[in-house]
Amino acid sequence: MLAKVLSSSIIGIDAYVVEVEVDISQGLPSFSTVGLPEGAVRESKERVKASIKNSGYSFPADRITVNLAPADVKKEGSAFDLPMALGILAATGLVSKGSYTDHLVLGELSLDGMLRPIKGALPTAIMAKEKNLKGIFLPLENALEASVVEGIQVYAVTTLNQLVEALSGLIHLDAFRMDSREIFKPTQEVDLSDVRGQENVKRAMEIAAAGGHNMIMIGPPGAGKTMLAKRLHTILPELSFEEALETSKVYSVMGLMPKGQGLMNVRPFRSPHHTISDAGLIGGGQVPKPGEVSLAHNGVLFLDELPEFKKNVLEVLRQPMEDGQVTISRASSSVTYPANFMLVAAMNPCPCGFLGDPKRECACTHLQIQRYRSKISGPLIDRIDIHMEVPPVHFKDLAVNDGGEASTGVLDRVKTARKFQSERFERTKTHTNSDMTSRQIRKFCQLDSDSSEILEKAMDRFGLSARAHSRILKISRTIADLEGVPDIHVSHVAEAMQYRSLDRRLYR
Secondary structure: OEEEEEEEEEEOOEEEEEEEEEEEEOOOOEEEEEOOEOHHHHOHHHHHHHHHHHOOOOOOOOEEEEEEEOOOOOEOOOOOHHHHHHHHHHHOOOOOHHHOOOEEEOOEEOOOOEEEOOOOHHHHHHHHHHOOOOEEEEEHHHHHHHOOOOOOEEEEEOEHHHHHHHHOOOOOOOOOOOOOOOOOOOOOOOOHHHOOOOHHHHHHHHHHHHHOOOEEEEOOOOOOHHHHHOOHHHHOOOOOHHHHHHHHHHHHHHOOOOOOOOOOOOOOEEOOOOOOOHHHHHEEOOOOEEOHHHHOOOOEEEEOOHHHOOHHHHHOOHHHHHHOEEEEEOOOOEEEEEOOOEEEEEEOOOOOOOOOOOOOOOOOOHHHHHHHHOOOOHHHHHOOOEEEEOOOOOHHHHHOOOOOOOHHHHHHHHHHHHHHHHHHOOOOOOOOHHHOOHHHHHHHOOOOHHHHHHHHHHHHHHOOOHHHHHHHHHHHHHHHHHHOOOOOOHHHHHHHHHOEHHHHOOOO
16 A cells, blocks of 8 residues: 655755655554654654544554655655655545645644644745645645745645545635735834934945945944944835745745744844854754844844954855855755845944043053954955944934934935836846946946046055955945936045945054
8 A cells, every 4th residue: 555645845945845655564563764854754653643543543553664755865844744644544545645646745743633833835835836736735824924925726724634534525625815915014113213313324324225235333332333223124125025035935944934924024134142153143054054144135134242253153254245145065965045135233442342432431452452353354344335433422412302314214215226226237136236246346336537536545545455445336336326326426435435444443
């Protein structure tokens, strides 16, 4: 007696078909699973056996062999519980074998036959559509997420009994419905106007948001660095449907999709603690998983107290900041995760935080300051476009009721600048000015003689690197886009050079 059920597993953030083959033959009662199952898959036999019995069905007292094909790829997770149970019941003749052959089946079983949610429902549904399968059976909690994909029938199941009765024709199971274009956009709980003063920093944030530039803020404790960073996403354009789908795939495979949402509806804001490991930040592990840089895909990665992070952890950021993706290689496989994020970092100017403060004296020695700053390498600083000094907030700024322009006004200008970039980079892989290649910089960032002269003097005086030169040109292009002008002027270059303060002060 043989039965085959189609299921799926995840590699990276993409799903692939797994054929669950169940064979029941005569012999001493046993239950073995082959096909490189990981721990949770090997343990599934106990859950499957108990759920079948507690659902009112007879569990065969024979030799049961379950093969997960392809057999040369490791399988992990608890999503194979339901297809295993269905395969056993089909092999015993309780379920017609032709009723599910063109559908995927996934779900974790509890001991009483109830279904629990799984990870990776969204990429599984995408794969099912690509394979031209008719539908997918999965737990009710995952139905909203999977139904985002148009052109695939999603059937929400709550118990093993319900699935068996639906496949046997005893009950009718309607497909789960959701309009994938109706993404709920929640009201922002924070606003840029909450921050008093710091108009220069807000201007730098507007430029960063408009061009997708990385940014670092340097200032004393209490100046508002964290408060400003947490409001950056309020001036970023809404996620497009394609961006929401990419981001949601990462959250789906991690099981972090917000409850009651089919898609991520706002740009992610990730703020890991400085004790994070390099694998936690970049991704990895014995079984590779996405890290914080991938969870921040199409959003913001905020690193507060930047020098407190371990140096080896910070250095792994250099490659994804350039490439927009992370490749995790192991002896058996290699997976690639998306990591196109805006890096926003904050740090004090010295260990005590008051270097350069006109009202509080710095208590740090020169050696302590140098050791503190050396935790951040020059190559990493070079990859951060905007360096912004955040001064202490004056009482007169705190006393006023008006915090300045609201996020909506800034967002309108950011959207306009992004529209110029979208037209400029049409039919290319570049989306924002920060992503421009060397060839695109030469084409779209041409300078007149006055602008070229001022930039040349700055490079000679401060010894700026070629990468810093490119960053200044990209920022200049973004400032011009915010003003709605086609050419880069001297004022744009002069302002862009002001945002390279670490080149002028901390590392000179």
